[in-house]
Amino acid sequence: MCPGQRMRTLATPFPQLEGRHPCFSVTAAGHARSGRLHLPVSPGCNIACRFCKRDFNETEHRPGVARRLLSPEAALEVVHRALALCPSITVVGIAGPGDTLFTDHALRTFALVHAAYPHLINCLSTNGLLLPDKAEAVVAAGVETVTVTVNAVDPVIEAQITPTIVHDHRRIDGEAGATRLIAHQIEGIRRVTALGAVVKVNTVLIPGINDDHIATIAQTVAEAGASMINIIPLLPQHDFATLPAPSPLQLSRAQAAARQHLTVFSHCQRCRADACGIPGVSDFADALYGSGVTAASTFSHG
Secondary structure, three states: OOHHHHHHHOOOOOHHHOOOOHHHOOOHHHHOOOEEEEOOOEOOOOEEOOOOOOEEOOOOOOOOEEOOOOOHHHHHHHHHHHHHHOOOEEEEEEOOEOOOOOOOHHHHHHHHHHHHOOOOEEEEEEOOOOHHHHHHHHHHOOEEEEEEEOOOOOHHHHHHHOOEEEEOOEEEEHHHHHHHHHHHHHHHHHHHHHOOOEEEEEEEEOOOOOOOOHHHHHHHHHHHOOOEEEEEEOOOOHHHOOOOOOOHHHHHHHHHHHHOOOEEEOOOOOOOOOOEEOOOOOOOHHHHHOOOOOOOOOOOOO
């Protein structure tokens, strides 16, 4: 099969989500047609990524940021109010501020939302470390779409990005931790797709570290069952504050490399963990959550 034929075959891997899930829609029109609500219920994380700076504020428009944390019960009430504000919402997602599987908050929330609003698509984002063990629980909670952040499939590269993980109540550093993280991510993708969930992979494009590794990542996760990949340009911050952000040309080359193996999602707005509305079109988060940041001391890496 020639590359052109392969790309046409992969163009719409899940037409049932086109226009219903903005982060799994191939076309710009599909992306801008439906709304999503992010519920910030997950407090802690079990890996330490050098680009990740989680925070509570009202101003930054990036992952890992929210105004406050919600309990699963409070999150259900937020869904009710969000649908009144934005009836075009079709997706309820949980993408932090911490990892969704490190605590049981996200799965409890999804179970409540799915029981009350079974017509909504439930979408979970995770680093994948605990996905093999929790794949069945994820699907049982009503989750249909899963995003797994995979930044490398080579432990030497991954250790430069995520130098520490916490697993089985033990801190694991360097390549040993990276090896375990990668293995669990790939196995988690296999298990959750075998159970019927659709998987998209997010990859942070980090110049000088994984920019020549994108095709290998895409091939590996595609073989595990992923259907789409989203290449996210690095936001220079935290330990990577001195690194340059990828240029448009670097991003384009990375997307082309990934497109050899997977459909590439190219409309990402790098949403907050408490986003509400149609990405790039409407924003109801202020009206939904109100002003005023509630600080929390629950962020941890185990």
